[in-house]
Amino acid sequence: MRKFKFFTNFDKEEKWLNEMAKQGYQFKKKSIGYEFQPSKPENAAIKIDYRTFKKKADFEDYCALFEDSGWKHITGTKSSGYQYFQKADENGSEDIFSDVDSKAVRYKRLSEMWSSLATSFIPIFVVLISTDSIDAAALLNPKLLYYTPGLWEKTGEAFWRSFLFETPFAFFRGFFWMLLPIMIVLYLIFAFKANKQYKQTQEDNPME
Structure with a gap:
């Protein structure tokens, strides 16, 4: 069985995976x-870490x-970054993290990943605008996505026939033009949320 979900909070994701286990669904893989x-x-007891490695040997260790x-x-x-662990030994440690800082730093690494993705797309977006591959004016004025001559001067049935015919094409033009800026904004939002969670987790003290 495959389920599609998206999380920006590790604690909520862990809780959901553990609930699925209680319902009789064993987590096997995330792709x-x-x-x-x-x-x-x-x-x-499923826990999540976020870490990448340059060498396979370091990952195995x-x-x-x-x-x-x-x-x-x-x-x-x-x-992959996301690493999933399940407690296999009843006598093992209660958590994969030994302290609050090590638990919090995974959010910092996640925030850095989202920020890196956002900054990598910004130059591409600028180049596409500067080469007129993306019409920046059309992003602000969707009417420019319609190429039918004199469309907006037409009235009645002639207008609606032309408008409805071209709308799917205009939608796809706008979708692809808007895809990059939407991705950049989303990545920045995810980075902000992860960084906020990093600071919040640092302030938490499970010993209290």
């Missing part, structure tokens, strides 16, 4: 959506470190 396998309902603490690596690669 395009979350993949589950029917299983016996259980009170699973990272996974081994958690396994030594009683946590099995479920899914994630050295470059």
Whole structure:
């Protein structure tokens, strides 16, 4: 079974995955959506880290470190960022994080990733505008997306026939032109939320 969800908060994602385990769905993999396998309902303890590695050996050492603490690596690669662990040993540590700072820093790494994606798309967007591949004026005035001569001077049935005929084409032109700025804004929002969660988690003290 595959489910499609998007999270910007690790705690909420962990809670959802653990609830799915209670319902009898064992989390197996995350790629395009979350993949589950029917299983016996259980009170699973799934935790998420966010970290990338340049070397495979470093990634393997990272996974081994958690396994030594009683946590099995479920899914994630050295470059995927998202790493999922499930408690496999009842005598293992209660959490994959030893302190608040190590738990918070995953949000900092996530924020840096979103910021990097946003900044990488900004130059592309600027180049497309400067080369007229994207009509910046059309982003502010959608009427410019319609190429039918004299469309806006037509009236009655002639207008609606031409308007409805070209609207799908105008929509696709506008969609592709708006895709980059929308992605940039979304990435910046995600980066802001992750950074906010980083600061909030740092202020939390589970020992209190």
